[in-house]
Amino acid sequence: MTTVERQAADRVALPATGRLIDLSMPIEPTPFDAAVMRKELWRHEHGGRRIGRKAAFNRRLPLRLRLARAVRYVAGGRRISPGCFPDGLFLGNEVLTLSVHAGSHVDAPFHYGPLTGDRPALRVDQIPLERCVGAGVLLRLTHKLTGEGPAQGITAADVREELARIGHTLSPGEVVLVHTGADRLWPGPRYFTAHPGMTVEATEYLLDQGISVIGVDTAGFDLPAPVMIERYYRSGDAAHLWPCHLLGRRREFLQIERLGGLDRLPRPTGFTVMFLPIHVSGAGAAWTRPVAIVPEEDT
Known part of the structure; x- marks a missing residue:
């Protein structure tokens, strides 16, 4: 983070009042999403029996003690049952097996590679929280989503034209x-x-304007993986493979991927964005619940 960007981040102040707009996408297993592999639900009515078995057969205990407790459990002792809880209902629980790139998430520089230039790349738990709050700028490029047609790249010209349309000049520290x-x-x-x-x-055009955080409402920052891979197979040019992510090995920036609800923002500027990544130690990305804070007069 440059001195200019750090000073801009330090100047961000949260509005005293305002409406929160949820900009997140859910974490939910689908047949097409490899990032969410499994979701196991503990229903309230099943929880009593589950916790009873876990308490009785604690695998962290020495084998001899585990066997002794198992005998007592089978004999009816040392047993927690659903009847121990009001209406037979214990606590609910959900167990997820998933990637840190599931749902709305923040990609840290370490995701792109071990180095940014000649410096160790920031991991997600090393991102200063000041960088996760900033004045928002919304670029509406919905014309790039083309029905049944092939995926399109968003160009620097697209970005410049939209900025001209909304009459905004980018400043360092904006999101x-x-x-x-x-x-x-x-x-x-x-x-x-x-x-x-x-x-x-x-991406480089935005970075040249001092922008270090870019959020997208797409499944990935680059073109879809099947599109990039097919273009590589056809051309033999490896430059088609995750080029924007690999740019992060030269220039430091954060990506927020899988945003949602951007159409609910009432105007392209004049709001604050907050996206606090979950503290996943040493990881290259983490889940987030991004929100926009919109002034009361815009409600």
């Missing part, structure tokens, strides 16, 4: 949100295979 409308394709297969993607030229 740019790219609205394509791809979130409405979720959870179908086209959400993962047909969304627009940022190009290197568009």
Whole structure:
């Protein structure tokens, strides 16, 4: 983070009043999403029996003690049952097996590679929280989502034209949100295979303006993986493979992927974005619940 960006981040102040707009997408297993592999539900009516068995057969105990407790459990002793709880209902619980790239999430520089330039890349738990709050700028590029057509790249010209349309000049520390409308394709297969993607030229243009956080409402920052891979197979040019992510090995920036509800923002500027990543030690990404804080007069 440059001195200018740090000073801009330090100047961000949360509005005293305002409305919160949820900009997140859910974490939910779908047949098309490899990032969420399994979701196990503990229903309230099953919880009493489950916790009873876990308490009786604690695998962390020495084998001899585990066997002794198992005998007592089978004989009816040392037993927690559903009847121990009001109405036979214990606590509910959900166990997820998933990637840190499931749902709305923040990609840290370490996701792109071990180094940013000649410095160790920031991991997600090393991101200063000041960088996770900033004045928002919404770029409406819904024309890049083309029905049944092939996925399109978002160019620097697209970005410049939209900034000219809304009459805004970017400033360091702002959080740019790219609205394509791809979130409405979720959870179908086209959400993962047909969304627009940022190009290197568009990303570098934003970085050149001092922007270090870019959010997208697409499943990934680049073009869909099947599109990039097929272009590589056809051309033999490895530059087609995750080019914007790999740009992060040269220039430091954060990506917020899988945003949703950007169409609910009432105007392109004048709101605050907050996206606090979950503290996953040493990881290259983490889940987040991003929100926009919109002034009361915009409600």
